[in-house]
Amino acid sequence: MVSRTARQVIGLLLVATGLALGGCDRSGSGGSSAATTKAARPRVAYVTNGVDSFWLIAEAGAKAGGEMYNADVEVQKPSGGVADQKRIVEDLLTRGVEGIAISPIDAENETPLIDEAARRTPVITQDSDAPKSNRLCFIGPDNYEAGRMVGQLVKEALPGGGKVMIFVGRLGQDNARLRRQGVIDELLDRSHDSTRFDRPDAILDGPKYSVVGTLTDGFDFARAKGLAEDAMSRHPDLGCMVGLFAYNAPKCLEALKSAGKLGQIKVVSFDEQDETLQAIRDGYCQGTVVQNPYKYGTESVRVLAALARGDKSVIPASKYIDVPARQIRKDNVDAFWSDLKQKVASHGAGAAAASKPKTAP
Numbered sequence: 482m483v484s485r486t487a488r489q490v491i492g493l494l495l496v497a498t499g500l501a502l503g504g505c506d507r508s509g510s511g512g513s514s515a516a517t518t519k520a521a522r523p524r525v526a527y528v529t530n531g532v533d534s535f536w537l538i539a540e541a542g543a544k545a546g547g548e549m550y551n552a553d554v555e556v557q558k559p560s561g562g563v564a565d566q567k568r569i570v571e572d573l574l575t576r577g578v579e580g581i582a583i584s585p586i587d588a589e590n591e592t593p594l595i596d597e598a599a600r601r602t603p604v605i606t607q608d609s610d611a612p613k614s615n616r617l618c619f620i621g622p623d624n625y626e627a628g629r630m631v632g633q634l635v636k637e638a639l640p641g642g643g644k645v646m647i648f649v650g651r652l653g654q655d656n657a658r659l660r661r662q663g664v665i666d667e668l669l670d671r672s673h674d675s676t677r678f679d680r681p682d683a684i685l686d687g688p689k690y691s692v693v694g695t696l697t698d699g700f701d702f703a704r705a706k707g708l709a710e711d712a713m714s715r716h717p718d719l720g721c722m723v724g725l726f727a728y729n730a731p732k733c734l735e736a737l738k739s740a741g742k743l744g745q746i747k748v749v750s751f752d753e754q755d756e757t758l759q760a761i762r763d764g765y766c767q768g769t770v771v772q773n774p775y776k777y778g779t780e781s782v783r784v785l786a787a788l789a790r791g792d793k794s795v796i797p798a799s800k801y802i803d804v805p806a807r808q809i810r811k812d813n814v815d816a817f818w819s820d821l822k823q824k825v826a827s828h829g830a831g832a833a834a835a836s837k838p839k840t841a842p
Contacts, residue, residue: 523789524553525580526573527781528566530609530654531700532558535727535752535774539608541825542778543582549779550786562700563587567594574601580785582620584608587653603788607777609656617788618800620780622772624656625675627806628663628725630770631749634808635668635690635721638747638767642689643720646712648733650700650726652681660725660751665692693719702728709736719746721767727752730769734760753809753821761814768810771817775824776804 527543529536540556547554555578559565563586573581580603585591588611595614598604603617610619635645647664649657662677669687671677679685681695693716698705709732712719722737724730730750734757737743743765750757750769760766780802787795809817 522551522553523579523786524555524577525782525785525789526555526557526578526582527607527778528569528573528581528583529556529558530566530584530586531650532560533727534754535772538753538821538825539774539778542775543782544778545775545824546779546782546786550783552782552786552789554782559586563591567591570594570598574598578602579789580604582607582781582785583616585611585614585654586651588612588614588655589653603785605781605784607781608772608774609654611655616800618784618796618802620777620784620802621656621804622806623803624659625663625673627751627770627772628660628665629667629673630663630806630808631660631723631725631751632664632667634749634768634770634810635664635723635747638749639690639720644691644693644716644718645721645723646693646716646719647695647723647725648705648708648712648729649695649697649724650705650729651697652695657725661695664723664725668692698729700726702732705729705732706736709733710740713737713740713742713746721747721749723749725751727754727757730754730760730766731756734765737765753817758809758814758818761809761811764811768808770806771809772806773804775821780804 529539536558543554543556546552557569559569566586570581570583581598582605583595584607585595588609592611592614595604595611595616599615605618605620606616607620610621645668647661649661652658652661658678659675662675662679665679665685666674666677668690669685681697684694685692696708696712698708705728709722712722713736722733724733730748731754733748734743737746748760748766750766752769753771757766757769761768784795
């Protein structure tokens with residue numbers, strides 16, 4: 482028979498054990514204060530494909546998304562290409578980030594990296610896709626159709642036809658390949674087919690336009706200007722320069738200014754760099770097709786924060802969240818630029834990309 486004292490001791494031990502087990506159970510199920518804090522404010526990462534003013538706007542959007550969706554956002558901008566981007570992703574995984582939004586530099590070669598990351602944390606792509614990977618969804622425009630929109634601007638700039646040179650940082654990116662093909666197909670009056678791929682060194686002749694080549698600079702800004710200078714030298718009758726990365730058209734404009742040919746050779750751009758917008762205002766650039774990098778940032782954080790909290794409904798059945806591109810010309814550039822400045826003004830990261838208009842290039 483157990484004494485009263487013994488029963489009291491046993492009772493106290495059971496209560497203590499129960500409290501300890503209860504604490505362990507809450508921790509394991511996400512009910513502890515630490516786990517609740519983690520679920521309430523997840524830590525997510527936004528990884529760009531390089532360093533450029535375009536990504537300053539996206540960074541401002543990502544930071545705004547952190548405020549809107551109660552998340553801690555880390556923005557990483559690789560400056561050393563694929564190897565640097567891989568290092569960044571591996572470091573983020575080691576530190577236990579709760580979601581990654583990435584713009585792959587080389588979709589084909591980085592698919593294994595993305596798949597490995599996706600096994601450990603939610604991964605989405607933004608700006609540029611890796612369609613063969615296990616990413617959960619892509620946030621961005623239809624880059625092929627955006628490329629065709631660029632081609633339409635070229636037709637406006639050169640209504641009588643002429644020679645066109647395309648400039649781009651690299652073609653390993655899914656978005657670059659699609660944009661370029663869209664431009665070519667539009668200028669050659671082809672049917673819509675985003676699976677085509679014309680060789681970069683091929684001269685492609687259509688009824689009115691001739692695409693005399695595609696020059697890649699590897700994200701080297703000095704080389705980008707040099708390629709524009711070389712294009713003018715090799716093609717004295719060049720009619721239009723098309724820049725498909727944010728910095729390409731500004732570098733073309735610099736080359737044209739140095740050669741005293743501003744306004745003589747037409748320029749069509751992609752993205753919303755200050756120099757491009759100013760050139761549109763001044764009449765030296767026909768127009769540009771802009772994305773919405775600010776929204777890429779906010780949408781990426783919205784999706785990742787929801788996934789970190791267990792809400793999978795944010796992933797559409799198509800695994801594609803469309804952020805449409807649009808054309809900017811002289812008649813709407815001021816309104817667009819003003820709106821852009823307002824969006825990024827409260828987030829210091831984007832201030833440099835939304836500065837006051839400059840003098841003519």
